[in-house]
Amino acid sequence: MIDLAPLWLTLKLAAVTTLILVLLGTPLAWALARSRSQWKPVAEALTALPLVLPPTVIGFYLLVFLSPSAPLGAAWRDATGQALTFSFAGLVVASCLYSLPFMVQPLQSAFESLGRAPLEAAASLRAGPWDAFFSVVLPLSARGYLTAVVLSFAHTIGEFGVVLMVGGNIPGRTKVISIAIYEQVETINYAQAHLWSAGMLAFAFVILLLVYTLNRRFPVHLG
Incomplete structure (x- = not known):
């Protein structure tokens, strides 16, 4: 019988991570899109670091900074009584x-493509900054949000190196699909590894097909 615990844990991790990233990524992306500071390239480079750094490098430093001996890990342990490393919460942070x-x-990219005209039009109608953002910027950036949410969700599902370093392989707590595949290969259980891998392959294809199809059907019109 197939153990579905890694599947549910992976979906839970991807959903929680995506929700948090929407809340944190929106103001960060808006600030980068509107910024004219000379330090903008530095901020963009720091944000993009996970794209080029090996996952084991990120995982190693997270393991150090989230450990109970580090300030963040110690504060979490004092507040919850549990270590941040090798836990679901640690996986979410990573x-x-x-x-x-x-x-x-x-x-x-979605925010930058809007330009200043829609906000200026909203301001001329006496819309405040928050009102303009929620009533003008968000609807016009719907395609960008769709792409961001789908890619973030799918990328989280496919993580391996970072989650292995920070969470290990604890059934029911940190054992996600990518770790389950690795474990099956290690034990030469190729049938189970094929099953999980084929599911991941199909999922990745469907996700990318969805993004490209919706982007073609619902282009952004600023006129």
Whole structure:
């Protein structure tokens, strides 16, 4: 019988991570899109680091900074009584950092493509900054949000190196699909590995097909 626990844990991790990234990535992407600072390239480079750094490098430093001997890990342990490393909460922190550019970059591109005209039109109608953002910017950036949410969700599901370093392989707590595949290969259980891998392959294809299809059917019109 197939153990579906890794599947449900993976979906839970991807959903929680994507929700947090929407909340954190929106103001960050908006700030980068509107910024004219000379330090903007530095901020963009820092945001994009997970795209080029090996996952084991990110995982190693997260393991150090989230450990009970580090300030953040100690504060979490004092507040919850549990370690942040090798826990679901630790996986969420690691996944948010590792999938951050997949949320921020599509949103930043969507915000930059709007230009200033829609906001100026909203301001002429006496709309405040918050009102203009929610009633003008968000609807016009719907395609960017769709891409960002889908890619962030899918990327989180496919993580391996970071989650292995930070969470290990604890059934029911940190054992996600990518770790389950690795474990099956290690034990030469290729039939189970094929099953999980084929599911991941089909999922990745469907996700990308969905993104490209919706982007073609619902182009952004600013006129």
